[in-house]
Amino acid sequence: MSAAPPAIKSQPQYRGLTWDASGQAHLLLLAARDDALLASLLGALPSAPIRVIDCADALAAFSAPAALEVTRAASLETALGLLDDALARASMGLRLYLAGPEDAIWQAHTIAAAYGMGRREIRLCQTGSLARPVFCVHCRSMTRHVRTNIVPCAGCGRALFVRDHFSRRLGAYMGFQIDAEAPGQVPPAETVYP
Amino acid sequence: MRPVIEMTIARTLDVAPGIREFWLKAADGSALPAYSGGSHIVLGLPLPGGLQRNPYSLVGDPADASKWRIAVRRQEGSRGGSAWLHDTAAEGMRLQVAVPANLFPMARLARHHVLIAGGIGITPILSHAREMARLGLSFEVHYAYRARAFAALADEVGAIAGDRLRRYDQSDGEKVDFEALLAGRPLGTHAYLCGPQPMVEAFHAIGTRLGWPGDRLHSERFVAPPPGDAFSVRLARSGLRVEVPPHRSMLEAIEAAGVSAPFMCRGGACGQCELEVLEADSALQHNDLYLSAEVRAGGRRIMPCVSRACGGCITVDL
Ligand code: FES
Numbered sequence: 001m002s003a004a005p006p007a008i009k010s011q012p013q014y015r016g017l018t019w020d021a022s023g024q025a026h027l028l029l030l031a032a033r034d035d036a037l038l039a040s041l042l043g044a045l046p047s048a049p050i051r052v053i054d055c056a057d058a059l060a061a062f063s064a065p066a067a068l069e070v071t072r073a074a075s076l077e078t079a080l081g082l083l084d085d086a087l088a089r090a091s092m093g094l095r096l097y098l099a100g101p102e103d104a105i106w107q108a109h110t111i112a113a114a115y116g117m118g119r120r121e122i123r124l125c126q127t128g129s130l131a132r133p134v135f136c137v138h139c140r141s142m143t144r145h146v147r148t149n150i151v152p153c154a155g156c157g158r159a160l161f162v163r164d165h166f167s168r169r170l171g172a173y174m175g176f177q178i179d180a181e182a183p184g185q186v187p188p189a190e191t192v193y194p
Numbered sequence: 195m196r197p198v199i200e201m202t203i204a205r206t207l208d209v210a211p212g213i214r215e216f217w218l219k220a221a222d223g224s225a226l227p228a229y230s231g232g233s234h235i236v237l238g239l240p241l242p243g244g245l246q247r248n249p250y251s252l253v254g255d256p257a258d259a260s261k262w263r264i265a266v267r268r269q270e271g272s273r274g275g276s277a278w279l280h281d282t283a284a285e286g287m288r289l290q291v292a293v294p295a296n297l298f299p300m301a302r303l304a305r306h307h308v309l310i311a312g313g314i315g316i317t318p319i320l321s322h323a324r325e326m327a328r329l330g331l332s333f334e335v336h337y338a339y340r341a342r343a344f345a346a347l348a349d350e351v352g353a354i355a356g357d358r359l360r361r362y363d364q365s366d367g368e369k370v371d372f373e374a375l376l377a378g379r380p381l382g383t384h385a386y387l388c389g390p391q392p393m394v395e396a397f398h399a400i401g402t403r404l405g406w407p408g409d410r411l412h413s414e415r416f417v418a419p420p421p422g423d424a425f426s427v428r429l430a431r432s433g434l435r436v437e438v439p440p441h442r443s444m445l446e447a448i449e450a451a452g453v454s455a456p457f458m459c460r461g462g463a464c465g466q467c468e469l470e471v472l473e474a475d476s477a478l479q480h481n482d483l484y485l486s487a488e489v490r491a492g493g494r495r496i497m498p499c500v501s502r503a504c505g506g507c508i509t510v511d512l
Contacts, residue, residue: 116305
């Protein structure tokens with residue numbers, strides 16, 4: 001808890017991932033490979049049933065314990081479909097763990113929120129790429145996997161400056177047109193979210 | 195401070211043994227402020243010993259701005275407010291009523307609502323069911339009562355909930371099985387309970403064991419201020435000394451002395467009336483549902499709507 005406070009309050013803060021012992025069933029979505037994270041999770045398994053959806057070959061270095069029901073998915077899209085199916089059948093008492101880049105975990109979060117899951121039932125952990133999903137406040141479209149501070153909007157083409165302002169509902173950072181005052185004057189983009 | 199309006203008792207109905215319903219209208223005939231399901235009002239009852247203010251859940255239709263409905267159970271051995279409403283209150287009388295506040299609101303984002311009532315706890319549950327039915331939400335009602343004759347408002351709940359109502363007649367040995375009721379519910383379910391304390395405790399304990407997060411288990415319970423020893427309160431800011439007789443709450447005694455103090459639920463639940471105790475020469479008798487055991491042990495806080503001192507004099511920061 002000694003991490004510096006975020007520059008902007010809406011920017012999500014992630015701590016490590018641990019199991020929530022109050023859960024009666026657990027569902028873990030892995031969207032990035034992080035051996036250290038997995039070692040700590042597998043080293044302290046809770047007794048309730050655990051299902052894992054892995055779309056990043058995150059379990060490659062591990063022989064998953066038999067207690068885990070693991071489904072491998074070829075893509076994030078497939079994994080999100082599996083997550084949706086699992087949540088449709090799940091009961092109160094489930095805890096959901098989302099580990100991966102923000103683009104993946106917040107898309108999963110949106111699906112879980114639509115099933116009425118709340119903050120006390122979902123744990124998020126950013127791992128892998130720091131790339132950001134960016135929401136264009138002008139045309140309302142999403143630009144994914146943004147690694148630079150300035151990016152052309154995938155929807156309207158405006159040059160967007162990527163803010164730290166994050167919307168949990170949209171699962172994205174806000175992007176504002178950078179040359180609104182002086183059209184055409186766009187500074188060079190820098191890679192800031194590797 | 196909650197605004198107070200002058201109301202007239204427009205109608206009284208005996209709906210079950212020991213349960214009486216009241217219809218209240220604005221004394222000047224004006225439209226009443228809006229409220230949401232689960233809200234309560236506070237009635238000022240002109241008892242011989244002074245004004246007693248009791249909270250009651252609204253049971254009527256929130257869309258009806260012409261009247262408010264409450265159902266009151268006669269509480270034996272209480273301070274006389276419910277007895278006054280049963281024996282003395284009559285149509286045409288006027289009462290001071292604090293406008294609705296909601297300490298038991300519905301969760302708007304829920305995908306399904308499980309409403310559970312024990313006894314007179316049906317009152318806020320009924321207003322929730324009515325609002326949920328109107329909004330087309332997914333809900334069900336579980337209503338437990340001592341015997342059929344005591345099932346006040348059962349027909350009204352039945353008319354709203356239809357086959358989504360399940361009744362539990364304790365005289366037939368039926369009781370709510372929280373384990374069965376809360377297990378295997380779809381994600382996004384919220385459960386609400388209003389009933390006696392043992393029921394509230396079982397609900398939270400079993401729900402928690404089944405992995406329900408605390409913010410999905412909603413309960414409402416008000417405490418009626420229990421009588422106790424007479425004592426005095428010194429109000430530090432004015433130096434005023436107020437005597438609290440055995441059958442009045444500390445909050446009522448302070449108000450009767452002309453001092454306005456904060457409050458909302460008047461049932462030990464909301465935390466609004468909390469006062470700092472600066473000095474006390476006797477033990478504090480905590481009757482609220484709000485303060486934690488640690489805070490109580492500190493001896494510096496009291497909820498004057500339901501709690502009191504065991505004789506002597508206490509000084510509060512008011
Ligand atoms: S007024 Fe709500 S706790 Fe006292």
